[in-house]
Amino acid sequence: xxxxxxxxxxxxxxxxxxxxxxxxxxxxxxxxxxxxxxxxxxxxxxxxxxxxxxxxxxxxxxxxxxxxxxxxxxxxxxxxxxxxxxxxxxxxxxxxxxxxxxxxxxxxxxxxxx
Amino acid sequence: xxxxxxxxxxxxxxxxxxxxxxxxxxxxxxxxxxxxxxxxxxxxxxxxxxxxxxxxxxxxxxxxxxxxxxxxxxxxxxxxxxxxxxxxxxxxxxxxxxxxxxxxxxxxxxxxxxxxxxx
Numbered sequence: 001x002x003x004x005x006x007x008x009x010x011x012x013x014x015x016x017x018x019x020x021x022x023x024x025x026x027x028x029x030x031x032x033x034x035x036x037x038x039x040x041x042x043x044x045x046x047x048x049x050x051x052x053x054x055x056x057x058x059x060x061x062x063x064x065x066x067x068x069x070x071x072x073x074x075x076x077x078x079x080x081x082x083x084x085x086x087x088x089x090x091x092x093x094x095x096x097x098x099x100x101x102x103x104x105x106x107x108x109x110x111x112x113x114x
Numbered sequence: 115x116x117x118x119x120x121x122x123x124x125x126x127x128x129x130x131x132x133x134x135x136x137x138x139x140x141x142x143x144x145x146x147x148x149x150x151x152x153x154x155x156x157x158x159x160x161x162x163x164x165x166x167x168x169x170x171x172x173x174x175x176x177x178x179x180x181x182x183x184x185x186x187x188x189x190x191x192x193x194x195x196x197x198x199x200x201x202x203x204x205x206x207x208x209x210x211x212x213x214x215x216x217x218x219x220x221x222x223x224x225x226x227x228x229x230x231x232x233x
Contacts, residue, residue: 037218041159048211048223049151049159060221092159096218102175103149103161103219 002026002098006091006106012114019080021109023093028073030097037096040069040078043108044089053078088112116140116222118212123227130202130231136195136212136224143193144168147215150186150197152208153226160208162197164215179205202231 003026013019021040029036040053051060053069056076066081080087093106122134136148149164163176165186174186185198195212209226213219 039218039220041220043159048225049220050223051220054217054221058217094159094161094219099175100178102164102177103151105159105161108158 002095002101002104004093004095004104004106006093006109009107009109011109011111013080013083013111014114015085016082019083019087019111021078021091021093021111023071023076023078023106025074025076025095027098029076029095030073036072038069038071038076039094039096040067041092041094041105042087042089043092044086047089049092083111083113085113116214118214118222118224120210120212120224120227123210123229125230125232126202127233128202128204128231131198131200132202132229134197134199134210134212134227134229136197138193138195138212138214141214141222143188144190148186148188148195149213149215149219150195151211151213151220151223152206152229153211154208155228161219162210164219165195199229202229204231207231 005024007022036056038056041049043049052063057069068079090108090110092108117139119137147166150162163186165174183201187196211226212224214222
């Protein structure tokens with residue numbers, strides 16, 4: 001079975017400090033077209049999800065540059081250079097390379113302020 | 115600016131059917147691939163299914179838990195996406211979101227509509 005695994009599941013961070021979330025897939029996410037379909041989403045409390053990053057490292061429009069994505073193959077990372085209060089929420093990675101199973105999300109990482 | 119507005123959620127009994135709608139504006143719907151994603155309150159995100167643009171065949175794909183029970187359709191004249199849910203189960207209880215799928219899933223999301231399946 002195809003699995004996306006995030007760590008940590010809970011991430012307490014001090015304001016102004018960096019944060020990092022890991023996402024690992026059970027198979028390489030490199031597609032036959034050469035692209036890697038790995039995205040990151042943020043879901044603030046009470047809100048709909050919002051995509052931050054697509055194809056590993058491309059920031060969506062309006063996403064602050066303190067958010068960055070990286071990695072390759074099966075190991076990926078979302079980094080926040082300096083955490084702000086508005087960054088509180090749950091972060092999900094998602095793959096779009098393997099069909100089936102289709103789009104698959106990680107379990108989510110809850111970021112909170114220490 | 116993209117706008118996606120879901121409607122049609124509510125309380126239904128196991129085995130019953132429900133149709134959700136997603137009215138869109140602010141972008142060219144005819145060119146858009148669209149998905150439905152659901153979330154059990156307090157839990158994670160689960161992709162339900164997607165539909166390609168008509169120009170690319172309008173074909174659909176579904177996640178294993180809903181395959182054969184759910185269908186997705188689109189009405190370009192109404193700029194509306196639909197999710198037809200049949201043979202509903204208690205485990206289908208969730209908030210259902212529609213999304214646009216540009217450069218992969220989820221560049222825009224609606225506010226969601228809650229479906230509760232309970233006897």
